[in-house]
Amino acid sequence: MHFGESLDDDRLTELLKPDEGIRTVMTADTYGQGEADRVLGKALEGVPRDDYCLVGAIGHDFYKGEREGVKGFPRFTDPRLRSADEYAAYVSAATERSLERIGVEAFDLLLLHNPDRTGYTSPAVWEALEEQRAAGLTRLLGVAPGPANGFTLDVIECFERFSDSIDWGMIILNPLEPWPGELVLDAAREYDVKLISRVVDYGGLFHDDVLPGHEFPRHDHRGFRPQGWVERGREKIERIRPVADRHGLSMLQLACLWNLAHDPIETVAPTLIQETGPNARPIEEKRAELANLPEPNPLTLEEIEEIRSIGDNTGSMALKGANPDHEGELRPDRWPMDAELEQLAERWGIDPDRDLRQNGEQAA
Secondary structure, eight states: OOOOOOOHHHHHHHHHHHOOOOEEEEEETTTTTTTTHHHHHHHHHHHSSGGEEEEEEEEETTTSSOOOOGGGOOOTTTTOOOGGGGHHHHHHHHHHHHHHHHHSSOEEEEESSSSSSHHHOOOHHHOOOOHHTTTTTTTEEEEEOOSSSSSSHHHHHHHTTTTTTOEEEEEOBBTTTTTTGGGGHHHHHHHOOEEEOOTTTTGGGGTTOOOOOOOOOOOOOGGGSSHHHHHHHHHHHHHHHHHHHHHHHHHHHHHHHHTTTTTEEEEOOOOHHHHSSOOOOOOOHHHHHTTOOSSSSOOOOHHHHHHHHHHOOTOSSBBBBBTTOOOSSOOSEEEOOHHHHHHHHTTTOOOOHHSSSSHHHHHH
């Protein structure tokens, strides 16, 4: 995503190396078209396999597919690339190649990365993933929606359809973005799916070194956020800060603990960023904060609700995935509602017009 400054290989490798504070490491094969796997493999050299938990993710076909600008590589389920009877061969090859680049024999958890509509609903996809478990290439399976926010009904539908296969899921959640990720929590509890929450840092704001007027590098992915997001976010953070001060927490620690207070979230994955400019904190300092979360969680129910009220972002953006505002053809990351999804929404007490529209507006 080109966040902040680039890190040299030695510095990045040291940051990725698991230790007593952070024992879970995560990679996705499409990042750098395999380069993320290789860098992580270098960081894991000499570390006993039982000393860390390894999470991998596959889903974008950078082997056969062609990059489509900012959209990245197509999903392996794109009908331009293959038919359903070829999914298993791709999933096996992608899993094996990722493990080979890392230099290990198996993942602890393998995630379906940024699926399209087919990935959420096709038995052939999940049968192919189960084959990796049967082959001993992973212990656990899960789904990681993205890259942008949304996919609410799709994730719930995926839990319903493939609950026997899905052990873990991933959502976007943080104190300034409780919506729409919180809508998935009930279904995750119902189907005993553990959750990883990402973007816990809210684009770096909870690291406390992105201030009003911050200049992002030209290719920084955060340039896609709406104008003024830093200023609005900082104003809310200052209203939340007294809670952190009461417990002697940094703002990143507060954000992580707020997330972890929501069952069934069991892992937090904030983005660690080496920012540019005079206010930039060393990324090693941010990693140390993440590694030193206090136990037990000191936040009270009243504080959790207070933070959620301040950060409420309901209706603040157009959501990806199944969306009542979308009309026309299916896209790889957005599609219209259908009767089955409307029934699912009703089962889970979700009103698409109220809960999934941007600012409550009617479809354009």
